[in-house]
């Protein structure tokens with residue numbers, strides 16, 4: 001299949017920051033490359049300067065998923081180019097580098113740096129961050145997002161994907177602005193802001209970063225609704241994600257209007273789940289609730305599917 005000019009073997013990719021391909025390669029060796037679970041690999045977010053990330057604890061388990069406050073630990077642009085890029089370039093699928101800047105200048109620096117590299121097939125802009133010049137979250141407002149695209153679009157001809165935040169009034173309006181200002185695709189949803197209370201210190205947050213992002217099955221219905229709403233507003237491709245655990249869930253996002261599906265939190269439980277989903281997806285009929293090659297004798301399930 002084709003996505004923004006990239007030839008992909010199937011429509012399943014990873015959500016940025018949810019699969020450490022370098023660590024996985026170390027653990028599984030060449031077996032990882034031979035049976036790589038994703039059709040394209042989206043890197044974790046890179047910033048211009050190196051970052052330590054947030055103080056621990058960084059994770060909290062929720063009944064329907066996970067809360068994270070990782071805080072963008074990364075080696076920075078120079079470190080990434082020197083250490084991570086050569087390793088990620090060995091993956092057998094196109095590499096999409098996820099970047100985040102705190103000013104338009106930083107965003108342009110990142111897009112230009114990766115836009116020049118043959119190892120990089122495309123870029124994903126993580127817009128869930130404050131613009132320190134305006135104090136606004138870059139992806140929470142259509143004008144901010146449009147201005148960001150104006151600043152970065154001239155710096156590369158590679159596919160530019162905007163990773164939308166669900167923490168705003170209208171992700172669909174932001175998606176429309178991204179499209180109008182030159183984005184090639186949008187991806188959604190990033191995590192929803194949430195918090196957990198420290199069990200031993202009432203009123204204080206558990207996470208070192210205070211609040212964090214909710215992911216996993218708990219947000220799947222929200223992802224479906226937002227993907228459908230965005231599909232009604234834009235013509236560019238959509239990478240849909242949020243709580244996908246099975247081919248059924250992937251099929252539902254595709255039916256809601258996504259072109260690709262991202263798998264994130266579930267990969268922590270089963271690093272091969274994306275491969276299973278990709279293998280089962282062709283047998284999954286739209287809106288059937290069952291695999292086509294199996295006889296399903298159960299009564300149709302209307303309200304709830306697993």
Ligand code: RRO
Pocket residue numbers: 017045068069070071072073126128190191213214
């Ligand atoms: O690093 C993080 O804490 C983080 C990021 Br940048 C993001 O975009 N989404 C998320 O859930 N966590």
